[in-house]
Amino acid sequence: MVETSDIRVVRCGGSKVNLTPPIISSDSRFVLCTSGDLVKVYSTRTEEWLHSLQGHTNQVTGITLNPANHLQVYSCSVDGTVKLWDFIDGILIKTFVIGCPLFAIYVSEKHTGVLFLHVSMATDSKNECFQLVSVHLPKSAEQEVEAKEMSAVSSHISKNPSCTAFGRGVRVHFFFFLVWKGAKNAFTCIACHPTDDCIATGHEDGKIRLWRNFIHKKEYTYSTQHWHHNAVNTLCFTPEGTHLLSGGIESVLVQWQYGAGNRKEFLPRLGGSILHISASSDGQLFCTSHSDNKITVIESSFKVCGVIQGLVKGDAVLTDLMIDPRSKALVLNGKPGHLQFYSLLRDKHLYNLDIVQQEYIYEAGLDQFEVVKAAFDIKGSWLATVEERGKKSSDLEFFLKLWAFDERTQSFVLNTTITAAHTDRIISMCFSSSEETTMLVTAAEDSQFKAWCQGADDQNFWSCDFVGSYHKLNPTNCSFSADSSLLAVSFQEVITIWSPDTWEMLTTLCQPPGVIRDLCFGRLSCSKYLLGTTTKNLLCCWNLLTCELEWSTSVDVSKLQPDPFSENVAAFSYQSKHTDLFVFKPSEPRPLFTNKNVCSEKVHRAVFVPREEPLNSCDESTQWLNRSQLYFLTQNMDLLTFSTATEEDRMLSSSKQLVIDDSVAVTPFYLLLGKHRQQQQKLNTQSHPVSDKPQQTQGSVTIKELLHTPAHVLPAASVLCSMFVNSFLISNTGEMDSEKEEEDSEEEMEACDSQQELRAQGSVDEVTPKLSKAQERELKRVRKTDFSWMAGLIDSKP
């Protein structure tokens, strides 16, 4: 990847958590999963993201616990390194440089100091030819070690990592699969029994075979079990070997009793199809990862006890990437028939909005309703969606739905369903951006565009206000200007400009050849410009005042995305197998920023996400990222973004502070408090990465003492009460602070307030007195002293 200045393309948030099987730590407290370039650590009980192991520079492709130390984990990556981590503290212990892209990692308890890795056999990555190699890890005290001592174990293995498994015993059994000729019984996955010499294989036709006696050339034998009606995606034996778990597209977890024929249990309706299953070493917890980018934590009693939801990415995102103006969450297609709201800031799935409101059937080849278009108005109080069915067949069915935001329930409520909005497929849709009246314009393949308005006061349903057309041409796009005074609708090669007040066509703009693809108005100082891209590799800019072409340039733009907070417009162009990014102002044809070779696939979706707090970068090339961040989605469904060096530095420093207090034993109190505390902690670290830490420990020491002392040695509650209340009071020490500190930015003040509020909500029965101004000042002083102490601590840390 070519790096221009200090802007880097990073996978940030919304990465796949279902790429590899998740692993559960041996004490069942953490779930580790790969997510882009990171390994994420989640808590099994609270489902919260605790921290991530950051260090790889490319996709992490495999993780496995260190058999010699259950607090350590190996991870391998396409960047050609294997890293050993202490996953509880998030510390990188060692890096082994292998030197070629790695695709999966395995360890065996019998082979200490040996790793088994999947490497690509051919230099050409398109060729699906993989090799299993074993690597001896050199013993060395250095942090970064080169491990080049490789020996091939087996070649021509399957690409799918679930097609390799380790057996018990001195001899290690590898299986590389050849496709059986004939029926649909190609192997899909494999698992080895932990104590017996029995191998379970899953097949494409849904059968599971249990093989025994397999080292004999001929006397091998197998039994067949059949429940899945489609391919078995994954198999996993429980650590005791009493049960076999299997999953497939049906999204039903099946538990087979080992050795008891057909006795089985089911856990249905888990969401997307099951991709991986893993079990904790004590057999108390199972983890399933699903195709909708989700990890489900399941107790051994077959009860779902936690869901870790990532950004749902299907085969394709049909809607645009959008930002919910209220929650600032990224909105796009999620689960089938849903829109998902995803917080990019916290990298957390917020909720799903059921648009289709129909039961989804997990069955291949069914034509089901899908959300294809969605749009928010500028305040986020209206949402318009289009759902569609029958894309392949001729009988197209679609609905236009309008959703109103309900303040009381804090969610969108269906307001109007329009069954026959147009006679053919809706191509484009946009809300008018004025503050007063909201208006929706839809353009469809029936060569019409329609404007929809909310009815009179008593009936606030939406109805059609105007139908427009131009020479029976099919519209291709529509867009409102920033102040909603103009509407641009493109009809093939012609752009028509309409006044939404009078519905009068003001002018037409035409720059043949080529059908107009994207349309957007300039913002702020550039609002007199209209930008358009055509299929014939032309980017045009019209001046709306003179109705003339201001400039045009020949570039194949696949996505044109204006930044709502600045004049900047981002254009992705696809040329000779890689995508370039240009950021420019419509007023001048010279790009502000160019990034060649952003990625190798075409980019069709992009969005500017507003920053919580603007960056103060003065560098010209990074200035455009000050107020908002540009996210884009490649054809491989990777969500990528641009990050600046300053930003990365800040993130790195904050992550160092994230030391999780794990000494807390599991008590009912802990379970009660655990969720709140973690949330709080997280919020704190986000707003005040540095300053809040000591304050928290101060209050919690006594609470901890209280909660951790066994009940039978505790003094009477009346004795403890005063001690407990005292612990919340702020001591009078450290009064030597000057008033200068008061000039702290307003922001910090506010943040502090909110933090106090949160505390009040979070603790169970704390009585927090409302702080007076003086007390607040005092508090700040206290914090100041602790801050310096903390800084010292940081310095002492390696």
Added chain:
Amino acid sequence: MMSTDLRSAMGEFKVHRVRFFDYMPSGIRALAFNQDTERMAVARMDGSVEVFHCSDRFFQEKIIPGREQCGIEGLSWVGERLFSAGLNGGITEYDLTNQKVKYTIDAYGGPIWTITGNQQGTHLAVGCEDGTVKLFEVNEDQIQFERNLDRQKSRIISLSWHPSGSKIAAGMMDMIQVFNVETGHSIHRMLADRGAGTSRSKECVVWSVVYLSDGTIITGDSVGMVKLWDDQTGTLIKSHNVTKCDVLALSVSQNEDSLVAGTSEGIVVQFQFVSMVLEKDDKEWVRTRTFRNHTHDIRAVAEITTAVVSGGMDAQLVVRPLLDKIEVRSAASALRKIHFPHRRLVSCARKSGLMLFQYPGHLELWRLGESEGKGTPGSSLFVKRNPEKLLQLKVKGEDHIRCSAVSPCGGWIVYSTASTLRLYRLHCDNNNISITKISKLPKVLSSANQLCFSSDSSHLFSASAQSSVHIASLSQSGCKFVGTLKPKSGSHQAIHLLAASEDGKWLASANSDHEVHIYNLQTQKAHCTVPVYSSAVTAMGIHPATNCLFMMHADQQMFEYSIEQKQYTDWSRTVQRKGLHRFWVERDTPCLNVMFNPQNPSHVILHDMYMLCIIDQSLPLPDDKTQFYNQLTLKSLTEEQRKSQSHAFKVCKTFKDILCVELMPDQSLVVVERPLEDIATQLPAPIKQKKFAT
């Protein structure tokens, strides 16, 4: 009936497609495998017993027809002797040489549910309705009642000897008993669980029990469980839930490392004794493969050396090879389903267009229909006159028919049961049919294993005991004994095939020891014996022009033997030298008829259950590289190319499930079909099962 034009490179025939022979095979009730002789004995619901030769492509060597009201429940080999027992309370020994019942003795214990002999070959044990296990001593030529074991309250359903012969396990209603044979007392009583829920009130029937040499007792019961018990402690070791229905049959392999269980759902489940951890000795019985080849209840299973044999209500015998036990994969080790008997049930009066169908209890005589005009190849012709059932002849007595024949002129019908032989004179003037029984038959014609008329219908040949053939001359006045043909030497096995030459000069007979004797009918002396081949003769015929004997064997080899020169013909030697095409050898049903086309002397017509084949002896033989089924290819070629491409085997697969093919003198073929689907519809309904997505 339909008439079809069959026209192709192999010639042009008018075909009578006969589908009015409602042959119904009888369900299989019991199987017994003899390891030493590699013979599989099969008992059917109608009381007939068949013996299959396992290493000779499962050829049906012997058929002992049943009787009315004789339900066989169990079969057991003792050495080379075969015993059966049934619900009529009798134990029957069979004379396998002459293919008849040797004797029947009553066990005096009510209906017998099971019979089993010990491995030592000294005793037979039968389980009776009255709750007794009766021991019979096997003597030189009889069996003798020895004693009863302790009498139980409920009937004995299943029995199994411990391989040492000192203990017997008996399956009963709701329990399993283990007896000490010495004392006759019960050692252990093990209770089988009834099913849960509503089936709790129903008794658990222990349908099958197997006693292993290590003391493990394995039972299959009506709850659908296969249970393993320890005979030392009388406790349950492990139970496998195999099905929701009944487990009806169990069978263990010779070396006791594999067990098969047949269920009423029609599936066979295999269990194997494998070590759970490789290279260690703690072995366990684990369920492994499942075979689904039946549609109905499996009443009997047997695990033989290389295959699992199963049979049940759907009347087919399924031989499922165990590929892990087979050294070389070949045609002999393929999955085999035996639907029809390997004998001809149809005889045809060629000159008068009559067909005689042999049912177990009666005979039917039909006249073929006539069609009009000529159609394009493959088209159906208009039927001018419908086929007509002329006669139904019911058998006197309880015995079933063993063999029957109609004379080529259509004037005589003969059939034989185990006890009697009856000959009828048929008068047929236009629409009036009348038969008269020939009353005074010669004494030697009391019973026959095979019957055959000479081509001019003047003589009747009847194969009887000691491999001898009696000749009787037929005339208007009656039947007169002429003489007996005896082989010079050799075995005394029963004859299952007879073939008379067209000129009335020669008669060939084949017996189940694979011997083929040729007699000169003019001198009534044995002429010669064809060298004995290792596989049984399944069909043979004497060429009308050259008087060569054409023989088909169970392993699909063919021989042509010149009777006059007493040696194999040159063509036959060429065939043996060059070998037959792989596809020909891999067919899994034996050829059942050999015919010759008088119009084209080089043509030999053969058929088996799936195909009709014309061998043109004048054309070159195919080798393994040539396309064997080349009829379609030949059609697309020009006349000249066709010549170079064509080979001696011309196979027609238009017809399926063929019982019989005959060539009529007017160059039309009669093909008697019995579609398996028709048989399936007449079977009782199978157990209802929930199928996915229905």
